[in-house]
Amino acid sequence: MQSITLTIPPNLNVFSDDELYAFCLANPELRxxxxxxxxxxxxxxxxxxxxxxxxxxxxxxxNWNRQTKAGRTSESNGGYTLPDKSMRAPDVGWVSKERLMGVLPEELKKFAHVCPDFVIEVRSESDNLSELQAKMQKWLQNGVRLGWLVDPQVKTTTIYRPGQDPLIKPFTETLSGEDVLIGFTMNVAEVLTY
Known part of the structure; x- marks a missing residue:
């Protein structure tokens, strides 16, 4: 099953942020x-x-963030309203304290207007790879400083950085949080081995 995109006719107004939030609350079974x-x-x-x-x-x-207390971590239910007016929910997101300082506490109860510093998107069985790659580019265009596209189907992680070509690494290579998640490293093969 693939995702479905609902086209809003041009003569209708696009959902406001509050209307989108209400729509999501009214349809909790939908992503x-x-x-x-x-x-x-x-x-x-x-x-x-x-x-x-x-x-x-x-x-x-x-766990890394719990040790560093450098920001906040979200899972796939946490939606971010981005500068381009999209609302996206990464599989894993991390936003620094610095970026969060500009967000009012009541905004955090909805889809806050803040872009995560770091995202992970995981290719699931139903995901179209080219759509995920385009989504990663959109993350970068909106301010993400480091992104990982984890693809269990081919056991690779593609690393996305602003102004650079994506870099593909096998699961067996240890990844670095670079200057975004300082001191964070992860070997995907070790994390996903049970």
């Missing part, structure tokens, strides 16, 4: 995002294996 043109994207739930993968990767970033 919903909004692209930069206002189209609503409804994604199928992931299989259990993908959920396990997301959970393990989230746990690694969360």
């Amino acid at each position: 919903i995002e909004r692209d930069e043109t206002g189209h609503i994207i409804i994604m199928p739930p992931t299989g259990l294996e993908s959920s396990f993968t997301n959970g393990e990767l989230f746990g690694e970033v969360r």
Whole structure:
């Protein structure tokens, strides 16, 4: 099952941020995002294996953040309203304290207007790879400083950085949080081995 994109006719107003939040609350069984043109994207739930993968990767970033207290970590239910007006929810997101200082506490109860510094997107069984690659580029265009596209199907992670070509690494190579998640390293093969 692939994601479904609902096209909003041009003569209708696009959902406001509050209307989008209300729409998501009214449809809790759906995984919903909004692209930069206002189209609503409804994604199928992931299989259990993908959920396990997301959970393990989230746990690694969360544990690092628990030690450093450098920001906040979100999982796939946390939506971010980005500068291009899209609302996206990465499988794993991390946002620094510095970026969070500009966000009002009440905004955090909804889809806050802040871009994560770091994201991980995991290719699930239902994901289209080219759509995920385009989504990673959109993350960068909106201010993400480091992104990883983890693909369990081919056991590679593609690293995305602003102004650089994506770099593909096998799961067996240790990844670095570079100057974004300072001191963070992860070997995906070790994390996903049970």
